[in-house]
Amino acid sequence: MSGQFKLLQERRFLPFFGTQFLGAFNDNLFKNALVVLLTFQAASWTSLDPGILANLAAGIFILPFFIFSATAGQLADKYDKARLARLVKVLEMAIMALAGAGFVLHSLPVLLFALFLLGCHSTLFGPVKYAILPQHLHPDELVGGNALVEAGTFVAILVGTLAGGLLAGAGHPLWVAGAGLAVALLGYLTSRGIPAAPAPEPDLAINLNPFSETWRNVGFARENRTVFLSILGISWFWLYGALFLAQFPAYAKNVLGGSETTVTLLLATFTVGIGLGSLLCERLSAKQVEIGLVPFGSIGLTLFGLDLAWASPDALSLASHAAPLGVAELLAVPGTWRVLIDLMLLGVFGGFFIVPLYALVQLRSAPGHRARIIAANNILNALFMVAGALGAAALLGAGLSIPRLFALAAAINAAVALYIYRLVPEFLLRFIVWMLVHTVYRLEKRGLEHIPAEGPALLVCNHVSFVDALVIMAACPRPIRFVMDHRIFKVPVLNFVFRTSGAIPIAPEKEDAALKEQAFAQVAEALAAGELVGIFPEGGITANGEIGPFRPGTARILRDTPVPVVPLALQGLWGSTFSRKDGPAMSRPLRRGLFSRIALVGGAALPAEQASPDVLRDKVVELRGARA
Structure with a gap:
């Protein structure tokens, strides 16, 4: 196995994946079997119209999400999520036993109550399902883990729906309850392999009022736009x-x-x-x-x-x-x-x-x-x-x-x-950057784990082309505020990207002293707010492919706001359409063809007191190597 499928070999993911798959499968098995039975055998159960029954069943299943989601979220923050998953599976087995009683008694109210409880089971598992992933997966595994969960959930819905329809027409309805109980038992056994996921808020006081707690939860979500x-x-x-x-x-x-x-x-x-x-x-x-x-x-x-x-x-x-x-x-x-x-x-x-x-x-x-x-x-x-x-x-x-x-x-x-x-222009910005980089280049990333996942840092890099900032933005999952020459900032089309990303235009003192001072003030403010700031210390795009001297701007930034400094080096962009090799940039479109290989290499962060311009230049030169 490779990529995200390697997670299916990991104990920190596979038992959870199996548990959520079996739960989604069972929900749809019972729900669809009940709908099919009520559609084709309605006369033996009730005098209600089959169409009304089908919609009533759908409404009963989804009702618990409105009533109990707020409580489920509190429980998942207060208690170990692995333990909650096992308790939910025990509840699922009890629900299927109740469904069996409903079929034996030929009682529609009992079956609809079992369906309601199955909705409660899904409601309780929902926050566990998504909140447990960041506890067991590394940040670079989150996309792969979520992809497997989403794919698995939809496959479980499909297979469960088909199985429910087949069992409903297979003979005695007890087959449905029996199959559901067997799946629930298998889900419980699978859940026992889920590693512990400690509670982030063990002292949380549970608020049982669904209305006030729902509003409070929405408030938590609104804290981050x-x-x-x-x-x-x-x-x-x-x-x-x-x-x-x-x-x-x-x-x-x-x-x-x-x-x-x-x-x-x-x-x-x-x-x-x-x-x-x-x-x-x-x-x-x-x-x-x-x-x-x-x-x-x-x-x-x-x-x-x-x-x-x-x-x-x-x-x-x-x-x-x-x-x-x-x-x-x-x-x-x-x-x-x-x-x-x-x-x-x-x-x-x-x-x-x-x-x-x-x-x-x-x-x-x-x-x-x-x-x-x-x-x-x-x-x-x-x-x-x-x-x-x-x-x-x-x-x-x-x-x-x-x-x-x-x-x-x-x-x-x-x-x-x-x-x-x-x-939220960040979505559109990332799309534009992703499209530009992935339609023109094949980007390799090495050493970028040195960029902190949170908190402020100054990123310094060699300046090879007009798209350097876009390449770095595409490679880094965190937003970066770049300090860049005001003339590059004004380049058509790219200006939208730079403006939207919060780039900071700067000019030489002799050209616009006020803009220069304003830029340094914005950098200090961004770093103080815990953001990433990117800078090209050479002060301009290279004209010969070599890394020029680093100007003293980095020293002033670090003197005002001491933060870690992460050296970066771009490889392979010299000679591209956007570089100045053999004349002005962008004069020869696709000079190196589509999907040319480039790389962004990161080095270990340096403390502010060690990050002099000369030291930083030496680090960037070392990271870049011979590949310009």
Whole structure:
């Protein structure tokens, strides 16, 4: 195994992964089996309409997320999460025993109560599921871990849904309860292997008021603007995805003219897409939390949502089919493959969208509040999904077709994305930087673990080209405020990136003394606030590929604000389009072709008192080596 799949060999991840997979599988096994039974055998259970029963079951399952998420978040912050996971599995076994009693007694209220308790089980496990990952995984494993969890969850939903339908039609309903109890027992045995995850707030006093605690948890999330808007983005994705999934049965029958197996085909295609997109995140982000993938994901969610609407056949085309089409017949119909490709890519880009957001929330949430912030996210997820279901039902009831509903949702997705990126330009900035660097270069990173994960530091680097700052920004997961020549700061297109990232323009004293003093004041303020500041001490881009003398600006910065200094060296950019080799930069586009190899190398941090300009230059020269 390689990359993120190595985690499946680790005791700190595999038992947890198996536990959450089996839990998601069991939830959907029982829920779908119950819905199928109530749909096809409703008369033997109740006089209520099957359609009402199906929606009632969905509402009962999601209700605990509103009532108990706040309490679940507090429990996960107060107690060991591994122990909580085991207790939740014990609860799951008891729930399945209760479900068995409901089938024996032929009691719909008992079965619906068991479904409600299963929703409670998922509610309690939710904060544990996401808050435990940062405790057991290294920062560079968070994206891979979240990718496996998301992929595994959607596969578990698919397989559990299929298994539930099969068991519901296999004979006696006790088969459903028996299978659920066996899966719950296996989940408990798996959970016993989860390593301890100590409580960050063991002295926390539990507030049982769900309303005040929910508001408090939302307040914790709002303390970090990026975290809160990431949570809103996650909730929007669940609304968007749930809206599409909910239409699959009617879309399969009334738009594609397919049979029941078509619903399974659509669900499987979408699920495989989500899994593939989630697993690709680690490769595309180079193991760091790359929020530049989020706008990339939102673009795909919009484009392929619109194309799905355009690719869908109109209702008149169904008139030629006397009976529902099987899967083989449906695949022979022109246009079906386009629909399936759109669904697959919707899933892929959904993975690009949601995995970095979950990892970002985990990484930037305060450890003492992390589980409660996840709980707030779960509440908002449920609220958004309910709102989306009600809105879709109203629009369909008003006569809107399913394809047009898809098109409207895709258009709203674009508007929501633009709104979020306007509020937090960091997302769009990272996307632009990621696209620029990964479409022109192949970037290798070495020694960047020396850049501190938190707290202030001054980064110093050789200056080879106009895109040096972009390359360093793409390589570092933390935002960096670069000090740069005011003329480079004003370069068209790049100016948006530099402005949005909080870059600090500077000018020589003889050219603009006021701007120079203003720049040093901003640097001191940024370092005092715990930010990273990047500087190119040569004072300009090299004209011959060699590293010039380091100017005394670094000494003044460190005299005003003593912080650690991390030396960096860029390799391979000399001779690129953006360098000054053989004449002005950018005069010969793609001079070295696409995907040329470059590298960013980091060295051990130096204390401020040792970081003289000459010492720093020697360190950078050593790191760069002979490769300019």
